[in-house]
Amino acid sequence: VGLSGKFFKAKLQPSQNQSNQISEQQKGFLKESIQTNLDDNLTKLKDLLGNSSDVVFRTFILSGKRSIHLAVIYIDGLADSKAIQHFILESMMLKCEEKLQQSARADEFSIIKDFSITIGEIKTVNTWEDVSNSIMSGDSAVLIDGYAEAIITGTKGWQDRGVTEPTSQNIVRGPKDGFSETLRTNTALIRRRIRDVNLRVESKNVGTVTKTDIAVIYIEGIADPEIVKEVHSRIDKINIDAILESGYIEELIQDETYTPFPTVYSTERPDVIIANILEGRVGIVVDGTPFALSVPAIFTEFFHASEDYYQRADFSTLVRIVRLSSFLLSLLVPAAYIAVTTFHQEMLPTRLLISLAAAREGVPFPAIVEVLIMEITFEILREAGVRLPRAVGSAISIVGALVIGEAAVTAGLVSSAMVIVVSFTAITSFVIPAYNFTMATRMLRFVFIGLAATFGLYGIILGLMALVLHLCSLRSFGVPYMESFGPFNMEDQKDSLFRFPMKKMLTRPKLIGTTNKVRQTQVDQYEEKK
Amino acid sequence: MQKKFFLLVIITLYLFVLSGCWSSKEITELMIVTGMGIDRESDTGEYKVTLQIINPGEIASQTKTERLEVTTYQTTGKSIYEVMRRFSTEVPRKMYLSHIQLVIFGEELAKEGIGKSLDFISRNNEFRTDFFILVSKGSRAEDVLNVLTPTEASPSVSLYSSINVSEQIWAPTKGVHLDELLNTLVSDGKQPVLTGVKVSGDKDKGDEVSSLEQIKPAAITKITGFAAFNKDRLVGWLTEKESKGYNYIISNITSTVGTIPCEDGGIIALEVKKAKTELQSNIKSGKPSITIKTNIEADLGEIQCDMDLTKMSIIKQIEEDAGKQVQTLMEHSITKAKEEFKSDIFGFGEAIHRQHPKAWKKIKGNWEETFPDLEISFDINYDIRRLGTISDTFQKDIK
Numbered sequence: 001v002g003l004s005g006k007f008f009k010a011k012l013q014p015s016q017n018q019s020n021q022i023s024e025q026q027k028g029f030l031k032e033s034i035q036t037n038l039d040d041n042l043t044k045l046k047d048l049l050g051n052s053s054d055v056v057f058r059t060f061i062l063s064g065k066r067s068i069h070l071a072v073i074y075i076d077g078l079a080d081s082k083a084i085q086h087f088i089l090e091s092m093m094l095k096c097e098e099k100l101q102q103s104a105r106a107d108e109f110s111i112i113k114d115f116s117i118t119i120g121e122i123k124t125v126n127t128w129e130d131v132s133n134s135i136m137s138g139d140s141a142v143l144i145d146g147y148a149e150a151i152i153t154g155t156k157g158w159q160d161r162g163v164t165e166p167t168s169q170n171i172v173r174g175p176k177d178g179f180s181e182t183l184r185t186n187t188a189l190i191r192r193r194i195r196d197v198n199l200r201v202e203s204k205n206v207g208t209v210t211k212t213d214i215a216v217i218y219i220e221g222i223a224d225p226e227i228v229k230e231v232h233s234r235i236d237k238i239n240i241d242a243i244l245e246s247g248y249i250e251e252l253i254q255d256e257t258y259t260p261f262p263t264v265y266s267t268e269r270p271d272v273i274i275a276n277i278l279e280g281r282v283g284i285v286v287d288g289t290p291f292a293l294s295v296p297a298i299f300t301e302f303f304h305a306s307e308d309y310y311q312r313a314d315f316s317t318l319v320r321i322v323r324l325s326s327f328l329l330s331l332l333v334p335a336a337y338i339a340v341t342t343f344h345q346e347m348l349p350t351r352l353l354i355s356l357a358a359a360r361e362g363v364p365f366p367a368i369v370e371v372l373i374m375e376i377t378f379e380i381l382r383e384a385g386v387r388l389p390r391a392v393g394s395a396i397s398i399v400g401a402l403v404i405g406e407a408a409v410t411a412g413l414v415s416s417a418m419v420i421v422v423s424f425t426a427i428t429s430f431v432i433p434a435y436n437f438t439m440a441t442r443m444l445r446f447v448f449i450g451l452a453a454t455f456g457l458y459g460i461i462l463g464l465m466a467l468v469l470h471l472c473s474l475r476s477f478g479v480p481y482m483e484s485f486g487p488f489n490m491e492d493q494k495d496s497l498f499r500f501p502m503k504k505m506l507t508r509p510k511l512i513g514t515t516n517k518v519r520q521t522q523v524d525q526y527e528e529k530k
Numbered sequence: 531m532q533k534k535f536f537l538l539v540i541i542t543l544y545l546f547v548l549s550g551c552w553s554s555k556e557i558t559e560l561m562i563v564t565g566m567g568i569d570r571e572s573d574t575g576e577y578k579v580t581l582q583i584i585n586p587g588e589i590a591s592q593t594k595t596e597r598l599e600v601t602t603y604q605t606t607g608k609s610i611y612e613v614m615r616r617f618s619t620e621v622p623r624k625m626y627l628s629h630i631q632l633v634i635f636g637e638e639l640a641k642e643g644i645g646k647s648l649d650f651i652s653r654n655n656e657f658r659t660d661f662f663i664l665v666s667k668g669s670r671a672e673d674v675l676n677v678l679t680p681t682e683a684s685p686s687v688s689l690y691s692s693i694n695v696s697e698q699i700w701a702p703t704k705g706v707h708l709d710e711l712l713n714t715l716v717s718d719g720k721q722p723v724l725t726g727v728k729v730s731g732d733k734d735k736g737d738e739v740s741s742l743e744q745i746k747p748a749a750i751t752k753i754t755g756f757a758a759f760n761k762d763r764l765v766g767w768l769t770e771k772e773s774k775g776y777n778y779i780i781s782n783i784t785s786t787v788g789t790i791p792c793e794d795g796g797i798i799a800l801e802v803k804k805a806k807t808e809l810q811s812n813i814k815s816g817k818p819s820i821t822i823k824t825n826i827e828a829d830l831g832e833i834q835c836d837m838d839l840t841k842m843s844i845i846k847q848i849e850e851d852a853g854k855q856v857q858t859l860m861e862h863s864i865t866k867a868k869e870e871f872k873s874d875i876f877g878f879g880e881a882i883h884r885q886h887p888k889a890w891k892k893i894k895g896n897w898e899e900t901f902p903d904l905e906i907s908f909d910i911n912y913d914i915r916r917l918g919t920i921s922d923t924f925q926k927d928i929k
Contacts, residue, residue: 342554346628346658350564350687353629357557357586366556456554 064100080157121154280513565686567671719879796835
């Protein structure tokens, strides 16, 4: 793995890489300070932003002791035009002039800033870089003739999808709100549920062109400071032009690139992120996507659904066992079918063998070819179904069901036993709650099919051994991936394969919530009655 | 490091390509053999092997034709292994022996000795060890394999399950697996028995579909009493009663029903729930004797005579009668083994060997001669536990 890392390491140096993005001239200009002359400033800014139709330059004049030329600059669509109209333009034009004329002070800039702009978030900047960044993020800049400073007012207000039900992780019992594409909405969803002064929402700006806002969220005193530091340093090391989705961040900060297993947890559900933060993990919310990340991620986490904690403990344990066995089944069933039917027929009960032989009679392909045909067909159907427009989707599923289920068997190309194997495998792969984890099983399934076809059960066992070794070698932000199994940890069995009753879940995961271990103290609800 | 890693990857890839799928065999390339019959041709002295195979295409319901679900193939040869290979000249696929349910020896061959033909069966790696070994009574092995069965597609599978079921609930039956047979063959204090099977009905019509087209098939296969062996040679047959006695002695009763007559000519049926027998050997001045200690627990299942079951003494009486009857059963089979077979099929020798190893060393040389004179005593404890849902019978009240 280290080798391939070297192999793929880009020869391009960051400075060369970015030369086409921002010209040296622009770079120099951005560092410059604002001038006092408004006309000069506006020309420069127009020059910088080019001929973009969505940038609004509103100039107007206030008559104070002298006539003051002002300009409000914002981006149409990103900024809330009503707020600009009411709390900047209206309040300045209608209520400010009097103040300007009466005021003894000559400093018109601070009068306008302190008395007339009726907007909560406000700051003063003096470089073009700050001005342009603020405008791009939806704020508006107020430039006043004669002052080498700009007032930035928080007028962010673009069209938002709103808080809707998550589509990728459905739930029967539990909160139905999901993250949306706006960072602020998402952090608010988290903050709303954790009313603790120690909740930290630390913002960062990643992507040299997109300048995407991301927030690192954790609880001071619960999260391991080492992990928080590591998250910060890994994000800071990112030097890329664009972050379009949290998947970019996930790939760029994960410990191990060459593994099919995800080592960063991603979810659309605020309650999951909050639960993870409370266990001592660090959440990463990225602007522009409803998928938030949490690290460190461990193997068992991907088999947990938030619902596990909202319903009875005994049932959750049962469901988790079902999920884990589904994982193994979806990984191994086609492989085991091949191994048993082509190498180890003596292992089957006689009647089963006769039934299998009857089903396979007349199929012209060896079992491996049959399995590959069906598995690949299924992958094609699945891929087609995911991206098709909804109207065409049903057509595909009908054709797919007919092709796989009926015609292929009737034509004698595949056996009906094979159809059962593939459909069963397909169903089991949907059981795991984390979608990105099922991709691992989808890929590895083919590896196991190959092993089974060449070495039989022997190959499957070898493959499983290699898989376990690989899983044990993985780490996520320094935490062993197989935490609670390898290294074995008695205490954490409460919430890995099992889900103990809430009264018994007293501590945080041992290797994650190290700084503040205790979640609750044991209380006997019926003490007094005794 | 880099070079080594690449080398490792390449070697691993070679492993896949070079090994290929060398030991793989597709199901569709196999003939699943479910039954094997071994006879000896009396004129040439060659083995005649009959294999009963499954015809999978006929079992799949969609593509049913007029052909049968099972077929038998026969070939002769000097060694069984040779015969197995010769089958390839008649059969389009490889004979697959792992799912054999039954190996049947013809009565004639069994009389000459089955030892030589067992070698192939125990040596070949395809055989599992969970098939039953049988001897056909009054016919050749091929006749048994050529009888179609009405309920199960494969006659061998049908016979196999029949032995399994019968062993559980019917005392005179016992299935013998290969390892058990080999163990008793080589031990010197016990002689083997094998399950007997016979064709009842018209055996010439048993292989025709028309046999199954009537409510009562023209011929059926039936499990009979044990075939008793001395060494590897068949020496005689036990009747149903004697087989039952045999199973009581070797403690192989799981559950069965026994009947005893009562005074006024009726019948009492007892369901044996538990029967445990211990063989106790004694050596008195160099002379061995055996005590058969049997504990039987039974429920009263049916009573056809006027008896007051609420009385303890009556129950005691029934217990005693039933115990005596079991003793008679045992005595019958022992007498037959002693006088007719001169073969210690019960393993009395083994019991002496286990309990008195030193004395056994002296006896074992001429055990075959001493066995018929072996002194045998009985200690039977019969226990009736439950009377069912009614205690006293209502029959005396019927007017």
